[in-house]
Amino acid sequence: MHVIALSINYRKASVDEREQLNFSDHDIVPALHTLRDQKSILEAVIFSTCNRTELYVVTDQVHTGSYYTRNFLSEYFNIPLETVKNVTELKVNDEAIHHLYRVAAGLDSMVLGETQILGQIRDAFILAQEEHTTGKIFNRLFKEVITIAKRGHSETDISKNAVSMSYAAVELAKKIFTNIQDVKVLVLGAGEMSEETLLNLTSNGVSDVTVVNRNRDNGKQLAERYLGQFRPMDELEDALKDTDIVISSTGAPNFIITEEMIKRVRNLDDERSLILIDIAVPRDIDPNVNNVNNVHHYNVDDLSGIVDDNLKKRKEEAKKIEAMIDTSIQEFLNWVEMQGVRPVIEAMRTKALNIHETTFESITNKLPDLTKREKTIISKHMKSIINQMLRDPITYTKELADERKGAVQLTELEHIFGIESIVEDIHKRQHESLQAIDKLRKEKQNVRK
Template sequence: MEILTLGLNYKTAPVEIREKFTFSDDSTPRALHLLSQTKSVVECVILGTCNRTEIYIVCDQLHTGRFYTRNFLAEWFGVDRDSFQEHIYMKENDEAIEHLFRVTCGLDSMVMGETQILGQVRDAFFLAQKHQTTGTVFNTLFQQAITLAKRAHTETGIGQNAVSVSYAAIELGKKIFGTFEDKSVLILGAGKMSELTAKHLHANGVSQVRVANRTLERAQLLARKFQGDACTMDHLAEALLEADIVISSTGASGYVVTYEQLRPIMKQRKHRPLFMVDIAVPRDLDPRLHDLDNVYLYDIDDLEGIVESNLEERSREAERITGMISEEVVAFQNWLNTLGVVPLISALREKAFVIHGDAMRKIENKLPDLTERERHIIRKHTRGIINQLLHDPVVRLKELAVQKRGDEVLEMFSTIFALEEIIERRRQEADWEEEKKHAAGVKEKVMAAHSRE
């Protein structure tokens, strides 16, 4: 069995391409079913987020897996295969396993170390499991990936430090207020960065949002997004008196809030702290505001300095996680190698107990007067002899299978015990089941095409 990952993400494809390859929540179960019926596909999981679409499959052969999975994407989304070829990446076996581990741990995310992707991978796996498109390999691999990601976030600080300007502002605000519950925010201007920071503050418990802008209409447009209210700059003094947090990004040529303007307002506030974030260039907030008691002023350079420092820290933590991933890839590969042992052990036991059954029939023919209890005792002890004889060869086989040239060991073991006929029979039975599954998938596609007509 081979493991293959095929996908596109924010690194390989712009959003106008990615949005063409989006599996909706409603359509994913059907897509999983059709993909599982595709020739060469044995197991499958579909992972879809705003930044990536990835298909993970276990296939019988890599070249057919690559071909039919690409065909599936083209047919499902109704696009020409060549039109998305340059945006697609493919990873095979160890590289595919490592990629899944990196994705789940957040090392391949746009924001390194984010934890949302862990939940998305888990949900994608559970959905595939629910619809019975996973089996022995992916049930083990995805559980291992999820467990590894949880351990990585617990044992390292990969997700503890803000790595965006807006999140850095949140981090600073929490140091001042502890919590944003019952706090109000004043947005000066209607800039995108101000809106993003306000969005994060609102999500973290800020209860009231007011937008002050030169034109009331634009202020109202932004305020509605947070169920807030709006005013013009003529009411700035009143707004500053009530606010706990100020975020400014107006594009004005001079200071919007000056030292002289805020000083009397701070006296009226009676020592209530005021957290101010200046994202504008040139700056909106007079740097001297920092000298006022209970005013905490930060500009874009302060925030970017925090982000840069935190990115360096996350990079160091990512190196630790990369080491953990390498160990997990080896562990999974060792487990995967032992899967080749299972058919041999099963075939060996089948052959041994066929011989045992023949021997018991001969004993019963020669000793027809045996009681049922005597037959049971003989059957039990002779089976025990077989189990003891098989024990050591089976243990040694498992040990040798994970070492170099393990395939040669398995082949030699099969030859020594003359298991080729049993294994070939089981392979033909499995191929027959696969053909029936493929035929059912083709029939379903034909019926779906007719229904669309």
């Protein structure tokens, strides 16, 4: 089994390129099943955020799995395969696992130590589990990754003065306006990023805030929570006339604020600056708004240059999390290696217990007058003998997980202990279990269609 991570992130892909390979919420489920059904792919998890799209798969062949994972993106978004190769980072096995840990802990984010992505990874994993596109490997790996990421944020100071894209947007606004407390801010959207933006704004003394959102109820609730005003989307143009800063983070597929809209709300001789900060992917604001006099537009790539005062401290805290990650990865890899020898160990124990039951039954038949206490003592000592006899063979078998020729030696052990048929039954049960899960996944997929 091999783990592959295919990443489209801010380091290698521009905002335009990330937008082209971004899955909307309603795309994820069908995409998961399409990816899982690719040749050589056994498990799959997908998540898409404002700054990255990540695909994780378990495959039985590295080259085949890598090709079909990239080809899936190419066909799904109708983009040339060569383009996909140019804008993606492909990591395999240990590197892929290490990448997942770092992403979940916020160590691979544009703003070091962000916490928002952990929840997104957790949600993506839970969805994949519910859709039965994960199995034994990812069920174990993602749970370990989420646990370590949580520990990293709770046991270190990396989350102090938490930095996110919304935080960076407010920091940019503070650099532009000397007295940010006096400006009028319009927040476009009512999701988690918008709430973080409002929290950062109000924490910096901004009191004149307006929330514009397509969903009236969500927008009103968010505005009221931060003592702001709410205006529906059809009043956006009017709201822009009396705004100094716009910070936008919706899930809209197309531009909400266009160059034509800004031209309509701005006078040619308007000397008042309008700052438009777009932290959404896909983008909410047409970059051509920069053509309008005294209008300044920034997107997520522009925010990458903003580094908070605690960056050095965060890097020191990140080293602590890296140490946690290294330990956890080693434990996970040990667990993976053990999966190959577990059927043999289970078979040894199964045969030993069968011998114990048969022998104990023979003893009780020949000695019918044994008391309950005497039977318990005899059974206990028989099990003790068996456990002592198996201790060294089981230890030796576990050590074979690290051996290159382990498969040959495992076969020899099966012959020595006469457990070939038991091992075969165990593998058969495992295979039937995987088939049942796959059948359930496909049935659920067909029902949805």
